[in-house]
Amino acid sequence: MQNARTFTPSADKSAILWRSFRTATWLGWQIESNWADPFLFAVYSFVKPLASAGILVIMYSVITGGAFDEPIFPYIYLGNAFYIYVGAVMNGVSWAVIDDREHYKTLKYMYVAPITVPGYLLGRGVARMLIGTISVAITVLFGVIFLNLPLSITTINWPLFFVTLIIGVIMLALLGLILAGITLMIANHVWFLGEAVAGALYVFSGAIFPLEVLPAWIRPVGFVMPITYWLELIRRALVGNIAAAFPTLAQLSDLQLLGILSGMTLVFGIGALVIFRWCENWARERGMIDMVSNY
Amino acid sequence: MDFAIQTENLGRIYKLRSTKKQETRTLEALKDVNLQVNPGEVFGLLGPNGAGKTTLIKILTTLLAPTNGYARVSGFDVLKDPEQVRRRINMVSGGESSGYGLLTVRENLWMFAQFYGIPSKVANERIKTLLERVGLVDRMNTKSSELSTGLRQKMNIVRGFLTDPDVLFLDEPTLGLDVGASREVRTFIRQWVENDPSRTLLLTTHYMVEADELCDRVAIINKGQVLACDTPAQLKHRLQKDVIFKLDVSPLNGMDLHELEDLRGVNNLTRTQLEGGTRLQLLLEDDSILGAVVNKLTSHNVQIQNLEKREPTLEDVFVDLVGRSMEEVESGSNAH
Numbered sequence: 120m121q122n123a124r125t126f127t128p129s130a131d132k133s134a135i136l137w138r139s140f141r142t143a144t145w146l147g148w149q150i151e152s153n154w155a156d157p158f159l160f161a162v163y164s165f166v167k168p169l170a171s172a173g174i175l176v177i178m179y180s181v182i183t184g185g186a187f188d189e190p191i192f193p194y195i196y197l198g199n200a201f202y203i204y205v206g207a208v209m210n211g212v213s214w215a216v217i218d219d220r221e222h223y224k225t226l227k228y229m230y231v232a233p234i235t236v237p238g239y240l241l242g243r244g245v246a247r248m249l250i251g252t253i254s255v256a257i258t259v260l261f262g263v264i265f266l267n268l269p270l271s272i273t274t275i276n277w278p279l280f281f282v283t284l285i286i287g288v289i290m291l292a293l294l295g296l297i298l299a300g301i302t303l304m305i306a307n308h309v310w311f312l313g314e315a316v317a318g319a320l321y322v323f324s325g326a327i328f329p330l331e332v333l334p335a336w337i338r339p340v341g342f343v344m345p346i347t348y349w350l351e352l353i354r355r356a357l358v359g360n361i362a363a364a365f366p367t368l369a370q371l372s373d374l375q376l377l378g379i380l381s382g383m384t385l386v387f388g389i390g391a392l393v394i395f396r397w398c399e400n401w402a403r404e405r406g407m408i409d410m411v412s413n414y
Numbered sequence: 415m416d417f418a419i420q421t422e423n424l425g426r427i428y429k430l431r432s433t434k435k436q437e438t439r440t441l442e443a444l445k446d447v448n449l450q451v452n453p454g455e456v457f458g459l460l461g462p463n464g465a466g467k468t469t470l471i472k473i474l475t476t477l478l479a480p481t482n483g484y485a486r487v488s489g490f491d492v493l494k495d496p497e498q499v500r501r502r503i504n505m506v507s508g509g510e511s512s513g514y515g516l517l518t519v520r521e522n523l524w525m526f527a528q529f530y531g532i533p534s535k536v537a538n539e540r541i542k543t544l545l546e547r548v549g550l551v552d553r554m555n556t557k558s559s560e561l562s563t564g565l566r567q568k569m570n571i572v573r574g575f576l577t578d579p580d581v582l583f584l585d586e587p588t589l590g591l592d593v594g595a596s597r598e599v600r601t602f603i604r605q606w607v608e609n610d611p612s613r614t615l616l617l618t619t620h621y622m623v624e625a626d627e628l629c630d631r632v633a634i635i636n637k638g639q640v641l642a643c644d645t646p647a648q649l650k651h652r653l654q655k656d657v658i659f660k661l662d663v664s665p666l667n668g669m670d671l672h673e674l675e676d677l678r679g680v681n682n683l684t685r686t687q688l689e690g691g692t693r694l695q696l697l698l699e700d701d702s703i704l705g706a707v708v709n710k711l712t713s714h715n716v717q718i719q720n721l722e723k724r725e726p727t728l729e730d731v732f733v734d735l736v737g738r739s740m741e742e743v744e745s746g747s748n749a750h
């Protein structure tokens with residue numbers, strides 16, 4: 120039998136946040152790496168992104184008559200490759216709500232535990248983010264090797280690339296938290312919510328064509344989305360001369376863009392936490408935290 | 415001293431979405447619940463299906479907001495201070511197989527200990543001890559998906575005790591367990607509370623025996639209302655001050671039963687004719703009267719073939735309070 124209390128768990132907020140995040144990361148990795156079928160794992164992380172890149176390349180080739188030397192090709196190809204992160208990270212964070220509530224029936228135990236639920240969900244998303252990283256890397260590598268993507272280790276602005284990547288992942292994770300909150304309020308399976316949102320934002324974020332292609336009245340949607348600035352910075356870091364060929368954000372310096380991205384991440388981040396808290400209360404009032412749809 | 419659990423006029427109304435758009439029906443799952451549970455108590459909520467037991471546990475564990483009144487656990491308001499409450503509680507529901515099937519029993523438990531901030535070393539020791547106690551230690555490294563439902567439930571019960579909460583909530587802990595396992599769990603619960611008087615345990619059940627054997631106090635709850643709340647002994651005592659004896663005896667040989675009725679302390683006597691004998695039900699003021707009754711019978715050469723003391727059960731108490739047995743209530747509520 121356990122004896123009297125031998126220690127007191129830390130009640131410090133940052134300690135709680137850290138242990139929620141760390142343990143959830145461990146759990147997420149156990150789940151994601153536990154593919155009963157390694158074949159499925161390969162399909163999910165390599166074949167699927169390569170197939171979608173392949174379709175894009177074929178469509179591009181048909182439409183442009185094989186103009187792979189035009190700057191628009193690396194623009195599209197890289198935008199599409201890095202857009203994989205949008206679905207992977209946003210879904211990774213919000214998916215845990217469904218997974219724990221419906222499948223493992225543990226969400227209520229997580230809520231009863233002294234954890235920070237946003238910290239927990241962000242941790243659960245880490246594994247998906249890493250798998251997403253593999254998909255992105257494979258897709259880019261494929262482009263460099265087989266499609267002459269003008270990417271070279273010496274011309275890449277590595278510091279800008281890593282800073283952008285890290286801020287971007289944080290930004291996407293926080294957007295995922297909003298999705299998680301919405302998921303909490305919906306009783307039925309909404310496994311496609313993350314993909315659906317990612318798909319909807321695809322068009323407005325300059326992922327596969329510059330915003331100038333869109334009618335002027337709809338462009339503001341792109342300009343209020345941090346994803347737009349993030350993708351621009353990624354392109355500038357990887358293929359600076361190509362990015363310069365498109366006018367959308369040309370008047371802004373790298374530093375200005377980084378400032379905008381960081382500022383937006385901060386604003387969206389605070390917003391996401393507020394929204395998540397609000398959704399949580401909504402769910403608690405309606406008894407949905409441990410709701411199992413059973414259908 | 416602070417109560418471990420305290421509710422005041424606690425109420426919960428569910429909005430039900432009806433298929434017809436016009437009306438939204440509501441369901442009052444809890445109504446004016448006032449409970450005070452002391453530290454060190456094993457407190458039982460006894461009631462039929464749909465009584466509101468789980469709803470009450472969900473409110474007390476911060477999973478569900480009340481629509482009326484308030485509740486405190488370990489001195490903290492469940493609505494205003496959920497973080498404080500969560501640091502001091504844990505909860506297990508029976509009759510469901512929750513947990514991460516891809517993790518082993520040990521990993522599942524270790525992970526939850528991490529969420530509670532318990533150092534790995536302490537956690538691993540506790541896990542081993544607790545698994546030994548429930549006879550699951552040889553399955554420690556089995557994936558929990560490979561456990562039977564009952565064993566999985568045992569793992570979950572261990573998860574509840576593992577974090578050594580001030581207040582532990584168990585929702586139907588023995589639901590679906592076999593007789594032996596249920597008994598083990600009950601013994602364990604008692605010992606856990608007795609080992610440290612600051613621990614409190616609230617459990618729900620619809621087994622009369624469980625409430626009677628295990629709980630220091632029991633609240634009988636039906637249709638969201640607490641009908642009575644007291645020790646099992648007091649609940650039964652309130653119903654019936656006297657003791658009931660059932661005696662099967664050989665033919666009376668013309669003995670006049672008035673001789674028994676006239677004994678001091680015999681409050682009532684009923685007789686039923688049996689094959690080859692008679693059944694007497696005696697209502698006695700207390701146990702000591704029985705000696706005189708037996709003497710009187712043997713002096714007339716009447717042999718006692720069977721003697722049974724029947725005390726009022728919680729079932730009798732429930733019938734007294736609700737007017738129907740729990741079984742009848744449940745089959746009635748299933749019918750709609």
Ligand SMILES: Nc1ncnc2c1ncn2[C@@H]1O[C@H](COP(=O)(O)OP(=O)(O)OP(=O)(O)O)[C@@H](O)[C@H]1O
Pocket residue numbers: 405406428429430441443461462463464465466467468469470620
């Ligand atoms: N989320 C919900 N929405 C609507 N009604 C609900 C909800 N949860 C419970 N109820 C209703 O509230 C009442 C009380 O339910 P509760 O689960 O608390 O009962 P219980 O005493 O735990 O029953 P059981 O012994 O079957 O577990 C029931 O009539 C139930 O149908």
Ligand SMILES: [Mg+2]
Pocket residue numbers: 467468469585
């Ligand atoms: Mg219940």
